[in-house]
Amino acid sequence: xxxxxxxxxxxxxxxxxxxxxxxxxxxxxxxxxxxxxxxxxxxxxxxxxxxxxxxxxxxxxxxxxxxxxxxxxxxxxxxxxxxxxxxxxxxxxxxxxxxxxxxxxxxxxxxxxxxxxxxxxxxxxxxxxxxxxxxxxxxxxxxxxxxxxxxxxxxxxxxxxxxxxxxxxxxxxxxxxxxxxxxxxxxxxxxxxxxxxxxxxxxxxxxxxxxxxxxxxxxxxxxxxxxxxxxxxxxxxxxxxxxxxxxxxxxxxxxxxxxxxxxxxxxxxxxxxxxxxxxxxxxxxxxxxxxxxxxxxxxxxxxxxxxxxxxxxxxxxxxxxxxxxxxxxxxxxxxxxxxxxxxxxxxxxxxxxxxxxxxxxxxxxxxxxxxxxxxxxxxxxxxxxxxxxxxxxxxxxxxxxxxxxxxxxxxxxxxxxxxxxxxxxxxxxxxxxxxxxxx
Amino acid sequence: xxxxxxxxxxxxxxxxxxxxxxxxxxxxxxxxxxxxxxxxxxxxxxxxxxxxxxxxxxxxxxxxxxxxxxxxxxxxxxxxxxxxxxxxxxxxxxxxxxxxxxxxxxxxxxxxxxxxxxxxxxxxxxxxxxxxxxxxxxxxxxxxxxxxxxxxxxxxxxxxxxxxxxxxxxxxxxxxxxxxxxxxxxxxxxxxxxxxxxxxxxxxxxxxxxxxxxxxxxxxxxxxxxxxxxxxxxxxxxxxxxxxxxxxxxxxxxxxxxxxxxxxxxxxxxxxxxxxxxxxx
Numbered sequence: 001x002x003x004x005x006x007x008x009x010x011x012x013x014x015x016x017x018x019x020x021x022x023x024x025x026x027x028x029x030x031x032x033x034x035x036x037x038x039x040x041x042x043x044x045x046x047x048x049x050x051x052x053x054x055x056x057x058x059x060x061x062x063x064x065x066x067x068x069x070x071x072x073x074x075x076x077x078x079x080x081x082x083x084x085x086x087x088x089x090x091x092x093x094x095x096x097x098x099x100x101x102x103x104x105x106x107x108x109x110x111x112x113x114x115x116x117x118x119x120x121x122x123x124x125x126x127x128x129x130x131x132x133x134x135x136x137x138x139x140x141x142x143x144x145x146x147x148x149x150x151x152x153x154x155x156x157x158x159x160x161x162x163x164x165x166x167x168x169x170x171x172x173x174x175x176x177x178x179x180x181x182x183x184x185x186x187x188x189x190x191x192x193x194x195x196x197x198x199x200x201x202x203x204x205x206x207x208x209x210x211x212x213x214x215x216x217x218x219x220x221x222x223x224x225x226x227x228x229x230x231x232x233x234x235x236x237x238x239x240x241x242x243x244x245x246x247x248x249x250x251x252x253x254x255x256x257x258x259x260x261x262x263x264x265x266x267x268x269x270x271x272x273x274x275x276x277x278x279x280x281x282x283x284x285x286x287x288x289x290x291x292x293x294x295x296x297x298x299x300x301x302x303x304x305x306x307x308x309x310x311x312x313x314x315x316x317x318x319x320x321x322x323x324x325x326x327x328x329x330x331x332x333x334x335x336x337x338x339x340x341x342x343x344x345x346x347x348x349x350x351x352x353x354x355x356x357x358x359x360x361x362x363x364x365x366x367x368x369x370x371x372x373x374x375x376x377x378x379x380x381x382x383x384x385x386x387x388x389x390x391x392x393x394x395x396x397x398x399x400x401x402x403x404x405x406x407x408x409x410x411x412x413x414x415x416x417x418x419x420x421x422x423x424x425x426x427x428x429x430x431x432x433x434x435x436x437x438x439x
Numbered sequence: 440x441x442x443x444x445x446x447x448x449x450x451x452x453x454x455x456x457x458x459x460x461x462x463x464x465x466x467x468x469x470x471x472x473x474x475x476x477x478x479x480x481x482x483x484x485x486x487x488x489x490x491x492x493x494x495x496x497x498x499x500x501x502x503x504x505x506x507x508x509x510x511x512x513x514x515x516x517x518x519x520x521x522x523x524x525x526x527x528x529x530x531x532x533x534x535x536x537x538x539x540x541x542x543x544x545x546x547x548x549x550x551x552x553x554x555x556x557x558x559x560x561x562x563x564x565x566x567x568x569x570x571x572x573x574x575x576x577x578x579x580x581x582x583x584x585x586x587x588x589x590x591x592x593x594x595x596x597x598x599x600x601x602x603x604x605x606x607x608x609x610x611x612x613x614x615x616x617x618x619x620x621x622x623x624x625x626x627x628x629x630x631x632x633x634x635x636x637x638x639x640x641x642x643x644x645x646x647x648x649x650x651x652x653x654x655x656x657x658x659x660x661x662x663x664x665x666x667x668x669x670x671x672x673x674x675x676x677x678x679x680x681x682x683x684x685x686x687x688x689x690x691x692x693x694x695x696x697x698x699x700x701x702x703x704x705x706x707x708x709x710x711x712x713x714x715x716x717x718x719x720x
Contacts, residue, residue, distance in 0.1 A: 036591050038559055040516050042611035042636055044588060044618060184522055190513060197515045202637040204613065300560045301586075302513060314535040315564030317512040 023268040023344060029218030032341060034334035037217040038301040043197070046204045051219040053124050058226065063119065070115045071230060074148070075105045079231075081238035081402070086365035091382045092389025094399040095243070098368070099235045099263060101406045108371065108407030109231060109259040110141035114210060116227035118145035121208035128152040128207045132196045134161060134189035135325030136168025137407065138212030143177035145210075153177040154199065156192040161325065168411065186319050189329050193303050213256025214333035217304025221333050225261045232266020235402055243400055249274045249384050252404040253376040254347065255291070255327035257336045259406035264345060274346070277336060278380035280322035281349030291320035292349040293332040294340050307334040323352040323415065326373040326407070354379040356419050359409065371407035372415065378403055460580035461605045461628030464503045464552040465663045465684050473715040474680035477665050478502035478708060479556065479689030480696060481510055482541040483533030484524045491544035493696050496705040498549035501712030504665075505545060506583055506687065509538050509557040516558075516585040518640030520690045524697060535561045539577040546578030554607065554628075556583040562595075571598035581605025581628050589625035596625065607631050610656055612648040620659045629663035629685060630656050634670070641690045642669035645678055653683045676714030686715070 029035050037047060057063040071077040080100040088096045101109040114131075121129055129151050133139030139155040146153030155172055159181040162169050169179050185191035193211075200209040214224040239247055250267050252260035254277040267273040282290030290296070293308050300309035302317060310318040310330035322328040339345040355372060358379035362370050370378060381403045389396040409416070417423045468475035478497040482490050494505050510525035510533050517525070542553050555574060562570045562582075574582070581604040587595065589608055599606045605628025610619055613636060623630055634649035635642070649666050656664045666679045667687030679686045688711055695703040 037588065038586055038591055039588070040586055040611075041588055041609045041618070041622065042516075042613055042633055045611075045613040045615060048615075184519070185512065185526065194513050194515050198518075198638045201516070204636060298564075300563055302560060303515075309560070311560065311564060313564065315511075315561035316529065317560075 023339075024265060026222065026335060028222035031221070031335045031338035034299070034307050034337040035218060035221060035305050037304060038306060039217045039304045040201065042201050043204065043217075046200070047217055047219065049124060050120065050208070050223075053120050054219055054223050057120060057123060066119055067116060071112070075111045075115065076103060077230065078234045078238070079103050081235060081242060083242070084362070084366050087362055088385070090361055090365070091385030091401070092387070093393070093397045094385040094388055094401050096381055096385065097239060097242070097247070097400065097402045098405040099231060099402060101231060101259065101404060102368070102370065102374070102408035106141050106144050107410065108137055108141070109228060109262060110138050110212065111144070112230060112262070113212065113224050113227040113258060114138070114141045114145040117208065117210045117223075118149045118151060121151060121210070122149055124208065126151075126206055126208040128154070128203065129210045130154045130156065130196050130199050130207055131210045131212060132156050132189060132192040133212065134158070134192070134328055135411065136161070136165045136172065137326055137411070139177070139179070140168060140171050140175070142210050142212070143172040143175035146177060147175045155179045156182050156195045156199070158187040158189060158192050159183045160187050161189070165325075188319065189325075190303070190317060190331070197303070212258070214258040214261045214335065215256045215303060215305055215307065215331055221305065221335055224258050225265060225335065228258055228262025229265045231259065231262035231404065232264060235263055236266040239400065239402060245400070246270055246273055247400040247402045248272070248388070249276060249399070249401045250404070251276045251278065251377045251381045251384060251401060253277075253327060253373050253406060254279050254294070254332060254336060255329045255373065256331065257333040259404050261333060261335055263402070263404040264339070268344065275344065276380055276384060277345050277347045278350045278376045279347055280320070280324055280327035280376060281351040281354070282321040282323070284351050285349050289321035290349060291322045291327050291329060293320075293330060294336060294347040295349050297330075297332075299337065302331045305334045307337045308332050308340070323355065323419075324372040324376065326371065327376065348380065350376040350379045356416070358382060359416060360420065368405070369409035369413070370405055371409045372412045374404070374406045377406070458603065459605050459628045460552040461504055461554060461607070462663060465629060465665075468503050468715070469684065472717055474683060474717065475503040475665070475685035476501055476676070476708070476712050476715055477504040477506055477667070477685050477687040478692055479506040479508060479687065480692055480704070481508040481521065481525045481528055482538045483510055483528035483531065484693070484696070485527065486531065487533070487537050487540060489701065490541050492701045493704045494541065494545035494553070495548050496701050497692070497708050498545065498551035500705040500708035502551060502708055504552045504554060504580070504685070506554050506556045506689070507538060507541055507545070509535060509555060509561055511558045511561060514558060516638050518638045518690060520641075520693055521639050524693050535565065536573075539573050542574065542579045543577040552580040553578065554580045554583050554605065556585065559584060559587045567594040568598045568601070571602045571604055575602040575604060579604065581607060583607040583631055585609060589622055592625065599627070605629075609633055610652060612636055612646075612652055614652070614655070616655070616659075619655050623656055623659040623661045626661070629665050630661045631687070632656055632664050632666045632683065634666050634668045637668065639668055639690050641671035641694070645669060645675050649679065650682055673710050673714035676711050680715050680717055
C-alpha cells in the first residue's frame with residue numbers, strides 16, 4: 001500500500017502557473033485534487049487501453065494528419081471568427097467576436113471530439129461505440145461519426161428526453177444508430193451515462209464508450225480536451241490576425257465543459273486574458289432549480305472523476321435544471337474545478353431568462369440563431385462588457401471579448417418560440433414546444 | 440477462528456496482521472468443510488426496520504457474512520432489480536446515517552460479519568474517517584467498494600487501519616496480473632471476485648471466467664476469495680464452493696425480499712446454504 005500513488009495530488013501545477021509556468025496540456029489523471037479514476041475495476045483495463053492508444057496516437061503523424069483532414073474536409077474547419085458589431089452595442093460597446101462552432105458539420109463543437117474518439121475506437125479494433133445524450137446533440141454527432149467510419153452505434157437517452165426530442169431521435173436513427181430510452185433513476189442525462197457505463201462493463205471487449213464531455217475517468221477529461229483544443233488554437237490565431245492583439249476576455253458556457261475547455265486552453269497561459277465560464281443558473285441559484293455546479297456544488301465523485309458536484313448532505317446526486325438540455329448536468333469536468341480553485345477561470349451562473357434574452361438579441365442584431373447553451377456565454381459576455389464599460393466607458397470600446405458560439409439554435413426553435421409566445425395557441429408547434437420540446 | 444497468524448508470508452502480511460471479522464467468518468466456514476455464504480441486501484428496503492429483520496433472517500438461516508448496501512442515486516454496477524429496490528428506499532426517505540442503525544441492529548442479534556457495500560461518494564460526503572468511525576462503532580466489519588480502486592484509496596487505507604475495518608476491493612476477469620496483485624495486496628478480509636463482465640443480476644449460469652479470476656487472485660496471494668454477480672441458486676453455489684472461499688448472492692435475495700418478505704429471505708438462504716459443502720472436505 002505504501003507504493004500506491006496519491007489520490008490527493010498536490011498543487012504543483014497551480015504553483016507553476018503562479019510562478020509563470022504553463023497550465024496548458026495538463027495530462028491528467030489529476031488536475032490538482034480533481035480527476036482520477038473512481039471507477040469499477042472491471043473498466044480499468046479498458047481505460048488503460050484507451051489511455052495507451054490515445055497517447056500513442058497523439059504522437060503519430062498519421063493520426064494527426066487524419067484528424068486534420070477530417071477537420072478541414074468533413075467538419076469544415078477552421079470555423080470562422082465573426083465580429084458581432086451590432087450585438088456589441090448591447091455589451092457595453094466592447095468588441096465582441098464569435099467563434100463560430102455553430103458552422104461545423106452537425107452544428108456544434110461536438111463533432112471535434114467524436115471524430116477523434118471514433119478514430120481511436122478503430123485503432124483499438126472496437127466495432128461498436130456507445131454514447132449518452134441529453135438533448136441529442138452528442139448522440140447525433142456520435143451517430144454521424146459512427147456512420148462515417150462504419151461503426152455500430154448505440155445511444156442512451158433519458159426516456160423523457162426521447163419524448164421531448166423526438167426529431168433528434170429520428171436524426172440518430174436516420175444515421176443508423178439505435179437509441180435506447182433510459183428509464184432508471186431520474187431518467188435524465190446522468191442516468192443515460194449510468195446506463196452507458198453498465199453497457200460498457202458488459203461489452204467492453206468490442207465497445208468503446210464515446211463520452212461526450214470533458215468529464216469522467218482518466219483519460220477522458222484530458223483526451224476530450226485534446227480534441228477540442230483546436231477551437232482555442234484557431235481563435236487565438238484568428239484574433240491576432242483580425243484584431244492584431246490578444247482578447248481581454250474569453251467567454252464560454254459550461255455544462256460538462258468540453259467546448260469551454262477547448263477554447264480556454266488556447267488562452268490559459270496568456271495572463272492578460274481573463275477567462276469566464278458561464279454555468280446554467282436555471283430559475284436562479286436561490287431557487288434550487290439550476291445546474292450551477294461550480295458556483296454552488298461541493299467536491300465529490302461521480303461518473304469516474306472527483307470534481308465539483310451538485311449533491312445533498314448524504315452525497316446523493318441532486319437533479320439539475322436548465323432550459324438548455326446541453327447544460328443540464330449535475331457534474332462538471334475536473335479541469336474546470338481545478339481552474340476555479342486556483343482562480344484562473346471565473347465561473348458565474350446565468351439564468352434561463354438572461355440566456356433567452358441574449359438568444360433573442362443575437363438573432364436580431366446579427367442574424368445568427370445560437371444554441372440556448374451558447375446563449376449563456378453570450379449573456380455572460382454582455383455582463384462582462386457592461387462591467388468594463390462601467391469601469392471606463394471610453395476604454396471599453398477598445399476591449400475585445402471572444403465568445404465561443406458552441407452551437408447553432410435550429411434545435412431550439414420550438415423552445416424559443418414557446419418562451420417568447422410566438423406560437424398560435426392552437427398550433428401543432430405550440431403543443432410540441434411545451435416543456436422544451438424541439439421541432 | 441481468528442485469521443491472525445494463519446499465513447505470515449510477506450505477500451499476505453498486510454491482510455492478516457489485524458483481526459478481521461470477515462476473515463474470521465470465512466475461516467469458521469472453512470473449518471466446517473464448506474464455503475462461506477455472503478448475502479447482500481440494501482439498507483432501508485423496503486423499510487429500515489424490515490431491512491434489519493431481513494439481515495437477521497440471513498444470518499439465522501446460514502449466511503456467514505452480510506453485505507448491507509447503501510442506496511445511492513447513481514449505482515452504475517447494479518442491474519435493474521437492485522436499482523429498483525434502492526430507488527424505492529431513497530424514495531421512502533432513506534438517509535445514509537441509517538445504515539449504521541441497520542448494521543448495529545443486525546450485529547446486536549447475530550454473530551455474522553456485517554459489511555457495508557457502498558459507492559464512494561456518500562462516504563466522501565460524510566468524511567472517510569467519520570464514516571469509518573461510525574461503522575466501527577456500529578459493529579461493522581468493513582466496506583465493499585465497487586467504484587473505489589486501491590489507486591484512489593489512500594484515505595480509506597488509513598481510516599480502515601485506524602478503526603480495524605476490512606477493505607474489500609473488487610477484481611474482475613479484465614484485471615491484469617499487475618492490477619490483481621495490487622488489489623489483493625490492498626484488500627483485507629477477502630477479495631471480491633466479479634464473476635462476469637457486467638452488472639449485478641441473476642444469471643442462469645456462472646461464467647467460466649469466475650474460476651480463472653479466483654485462481655489468479657489465489658496466485659497473487661489472496662487467502663480468501665468470494666465470488667459474486669449472477670449467483671442465484673444452490674446449484675451455482677455448489678459449483679463456486681468447489682474453488683472459492685465464499686459465494687456472494689444479492690439480486691436473488693432482494694427479489695425474495697420484495698416478493699415474499701423476510702420469510703422468503705430465510706427460506707432462500709437455507710436453500711442457498713445447502714450448496715456450500717465441499718465434497719473434498
